[in-house]
Amino acid sequence: MTSDPNAADTADHQLLARFEKRYPRGATITAELQIPAGFSVTTLFGPSGCGKTTVLRCLAGLERPEHGVISAYGSDWFDARRGINLSPQQRDIGFLFQDYALFPHLTVAENIRFGIRDHQRAAAFLNELLGLFELSGLEHRRPRQISGGQQQRVALARVLARRPKLLLLDEPLSALDATLREQMRSRLRRQLAQFQIPVVVVTHDRTEAIALSDRIVVMESGRIRQSGTVQQVVNRPDNLEVARIVGVETVATGEILGVDNGLATVHVGTTQLLAVAPEGTVRLVHVCIRGEDVALQKGSSGESSVRNHLPGTILSLVPEGPLVRVGLDCGFDLTALVTRPACEELHLQVGDRVTANLKAPAIHLMARE
Amino acid sequence: MDWQALRLTLQLASCTTALLFAIGLPLAYWLATSHWRGKFLVEAVVTLPLVLPPTVLGFYLLLALGPHSLVGRVYSETAGSSLPFSFWGILTGSVIGNLPFAVRPFLAAFAGMDRRLIEASWCLGVSRAETFRRVTLPLCWPGILAGLVLTFAHSVGEFGVVLMLGGNIPGVTRTLSISIYDNVQALNYAAANQTALVLVVFSFIVLCVTHALSRRGVPT
Known part of the structure; x- marks a missing residue:
């Protein structure tokens, strides 16, 4: 054999x-x-x-x-x-539990050492781990006496201590x-x-x-x-x-009108997009566009909509941490994510006319039944 | 004061507590961790002495341990004496009658334990037995101790089971409660009062100790 x-x-x-x-x-x-x-x-x-x-x-x-x-x-x-x-x-294995599962009756050092049998080696390694996870000085505290971030590091040090x-x-x-x-x-x-x-x-x-x-x-x-x-x-x-689970901001239904040189012309809503053609012969597609791949500019840029410069109107502006989620009507519902400074620079307001710019490789087409 | 009865009572309570520690702890741990469907039956049997009149329990134990039963016959053949109306007889009754007073607090302690701590210990390569010793026991200790104190206190006051199973033999089965009952029957109220007062003070102290233990909980 x-x-x-x-x-x-x-x-x-x-x-x-x-x-x-x-x-x-x-x-x-x-x-x-x-x-x-x-x-x-x-x-x-x-x-x-x-x-x-x-x-x-x-x-x-x-x-x-x-x-x-x-x-x-x-x-x-x-x-x-x-x-x-x-x-x-x-x-x-090392298993880190969601709420860390530190032993409440043991100190930080005792928790980290818990799974190590060789106590001589443990001492040296313990100091190394305490340093790496910035826990020096907390050895004798109990889990309840340290912050959540420190608890997380103790738990991590404890699972890694056994290599x-x-x-x-x-x-x-x-x-x-x-x-x-x-x-x-x-x-x-x-x-x-x-x-x-x-x-x-x-x-x-x-x-x-x-x-x-x-x-x-x-x-x-x-x-x-x-x-x-x-x-x-x-x-x-x-x-x-x-697409839904990973949070793709825009998913629209579309239809491929024709493919030329690996680029597909897709009919979406009342407009047309140019995207990298999917493999095989597909006509009906879902069009996925990530919010950060949409660039906005104020006003309309003429009639060059063939190269994915889409004129549209702002429907909503929702701040999300350092970003702003911009809802647009570009002939279909499109969501853009722009940084707050960019949003302020452009003086974006609901109802404004803007142009959404998309690169063809950023548009992902999935076959639909 | 019936010193002989006091000595016998303490002896009975200590033996009961020690035996229930040995039997009750594994039983409670099994009840807390087992996924077996018929588990509730075992739980019901363990709890039964709590709701059953002690005389009923004593009566059936008398039948079950008597010379006409299998257990009684085997015991009398090997030990050369019979179980009822002996110290070993009332000890058996006391252990069974006190089962819920030990197992239920143990079970509550084990059940209240965060399961993930045990799993965390296993994942750190620590065996099941070691995990029990290093994690479960230290964290459940207040509950276990409370169960032991409760068992000891309750077996000091045991009456119905002991009377049914042991009668009233001085130095053998005559415990404090039975001594009180006996004194009252003989209209010797002064002696009964003395013994009763000792039991009241004792019970009060026990409750204070249990309260202190349950408040201490997990060390911080």
């Missing part, structure tokens, strides 16, 4: 999971994941109740799927057919207040990168998913709808559901 040595090699260096978890009340959750070794962040993203936390718990060994296999970095963690199901203790092979984070930032969450988003990725291990994050927050991830797995109703790089999923959703 011959086997491809390369195949064995790749199997040893990645996590492969394909399983199905059924709940007595009917919900079934299926997942298929492939995560290489080394640092990368894979995000399970979807609305609450879509089953993403269950997937994470199955990976950790806290839930047992009914069917399937999970193998990780050369060892079998779960195999329904062969009756293999390693306990969480045997899996060498796990895989890190699982369940809504790592959702327990923090909005300002802190913003700061932690970029910081978290930097901190995690130092440990050179794969990370799986569960989140329902789109900004968090985009800021943290290398790959996004979009889940809905217990199923994976699409997985790929952040760019692939966010800019090129496979179907209407994914």
Whole structure:
């Protein structure tokens, strides 16, 4: 019997999971994941109740799927057919719980040291972790005596202290207040990168998913709808559901009138757009346009609407943090996201005539039935 | 003051508490964590002595442990004596009668425990037994202690079960409550009053201790 040595090699260096978890009340959750070794962040993203936390718990060994296999970095963690199901203790993972699950009766140092057996090594490593997560001086405090941000860092230090092979984070930032969450988003990725291990994050927050991830797995109703790089999923959703979940601001129905040189002319509402043609022969499409890909300019720019300069009227202006969401009527309902300074510079008011400029590659067409 | 009855009562209460710590703790932990559908049956059996008149419980235990029952026969063949009207007999009755007073506070303590703390410990590579020792016990300790105090106090005052199962044999089955009853029957009100007063003071102290324990809760 011959086997491809390369195949064995790749199997040893990645996590492969394909399983199905059924709940007595009917919900079934299926997942298929492939995560290489080394640092990368894979995000399970979807609305609450879509089953993403269950997937994470199955990976950790806290839930047992009914069917399937999970193998990780050369060892079998779960195999329904062969009756293999390693306990969480045997899996060498780090699991960060949503509310951190710090032991209230232990100090910060005792919490971080909790899973380490070798106490001599623990002491040196503890100091390193306290420094890295900016917790020096808090060793003897109890979880209740430190802030939410500090608790999050203690929890992270605690799971990393065992040097796990895989890190699982369940809504790592959702327990923090909005300002802190913003700061932690970029910081978290930097901190995690130092440990050179794969990370799986569960989140329902789109900004968090985009800021943290290398790959996004979009889940809905217990199923994976699409997985790929952040760019692939966010800019090129496979179907209407994914477009809705990742929050594409404008989704309109359109019809391809003709394709020339890979560019499609699409009839949308009462206007026409030029977009990169989808593969295959498709006539009826959904047109996806992300709000930040729409540039606005005051007044109308003549009659050059062929090159996606769309004259329109402002219907609404809604501030959203540092951005303003501009609702437009350009022959179809189009949403633009502009920064606040840009909005003020242009003196945008409801009822103003503006021109929305779109680049053809920024318009994503999905086939519709 | 019936010192013999006092000694016997303390002996009975201590043994009952110790046995219920050993039996009740695993039973309560199982009740708190099991997903078995028939679990409520076990819970009902454990709670039954709480609602059953002690005389009813004592009566059936008398039948179940008597020389005509299987348990009674096996016991008398191996031990050479019979269970009813002996210290071991009233201890058996006391343990069963006090089951809810130990198991229910234990169960409440385990059930009130944040499950994620246990899972967090498992995910840190700490075994189930170690997790119980290092996480569950320290966090549930006030509840467990409250259950033990309650069990001890309640078994000090046990009357119906002991009377039905043990009768009134000085030094063997004659506990404080039975001594009071006996004194009143003999119209010896002064002696009854003395013993009763001791029990009132004792019960009051126990309630104060339990209250203090339940207020302490998880250390901060």
